[in-house]
């Protein structure tokens with residue numbers, strides 16, 4: 001069957017809000033879409049495509065990928081590559097697309113971590129899978145304590161010089177390594193555009209470890225991944241573990257996480273969200289976005305309905321001091 005030709009919503013930029021990414025020329029949507037889950041070759045292509053289309057129709061211009069997203073490894077990039085070819089090619093310049101290398105990707109000594117060999121060859125593979133000539137941003141996906149940081153960072157610099165990425169970023173780097181990276185890149189006239197870190201109501205590391213402040217001081221944007229704690233901070237698990245949920249798969253979100261204590265907290269948060277006229281998912285995203293040191297949240301979704309729910313978060317990202325206090329009481333007892 002021939003696919004109907006995709007034509008994006010004319011009003012796609014009417015409702016989305018965009019934030020400047022650190023000190024740079026780039027604006028990113030407050031909500032970005034990540035393809036870690038639900039875009040692999042194990043997932044129905046029609047659903048993945050429907051989510052990508054819906055996202056762009058709503059002004060989500062930023063799609064976040066990495067070499068090993070799937071499963072299988074590489075297949076989320078292949079899925080995105082098919083969507084690029086079938087739908088998004090005429091809109092390439094309206095899109096901000098990322099990829100990363102750092103985690104386990106292929107067998108042998110050159111298929112993970114931070115060597116120049118791995119980063120360079122991985123990006124070449126990613127571009128082919130995604131049907132792209134360049135990515136908008138390429139990340140070192142994790143800090144590699146065994147490779148000289150200069151080697152990893154120089155590979156990022158050279159990738160920009162080769163025109164294979166317009167910008168670079170780092171993900172999950174400890175503070176000291178991030179400081180080194182910011183300076184190394186800046187001295188070579190390659191600004192580090194984004195720091196990508198896990199940040200949500202249940203995980204405050206970027207706040208507590210000074211990562212948010214450090215990024216701001218460097219003029220680097222901060223983009224939060226897993227802002228819904230992989231689905232915990234939604235209504236998904238309030239009444240048990242649905243069969244089609246990430247927790248039921250048990251790979252990245254374990255059933256043991258959902259203790260009675262955590263459930264009590266989630267239910268209390270859910271009540272507070274209802275008082276604000278939001279779902280728990282909406283309030284959880286709004287909470288991350290209340291901070292102007294955050295440029296965007298990268299959400300995951302398994303359906304268009306979830307995406308639609310999450311997009312409503314941007315309508316109200318302000319919290320009263322009393323609401324903040326209640327949230328802290330719920331989480332800290």
Ligand SMILES: NC(=O)c1ccc[n+]([C@@H]2O[C@H](COP(=O)([O-])OP(=O)(O)OC[C@H]3O[C@@H](n4cnc5c(N)ncnc54)[C@H](OP(=O)(O)O)[C@@H]3O)[C@@H](O)[C@H]2O)c1
Nearest residue numbers: 034035036225226227228229230231234245246299300302
């Ligand atoms: N840099 C890194 O190391 C790193 C690490 C992890 C992620 N990331 C990036 O961040 C992106 C997002 O990560 P994530 O998928 O963990 O994000 P998340 O937004 O915290 O969790 C997404 C999951 O929450 C559930 N969900 C979402 N909206 C919902 C709603 N409205 N109601 C009920 N359930 C809802 C869905 O679970 P079900 O599938 O169960 O429906 C969905 O798959 C990734 O795709 C990736 O791009 C980066």
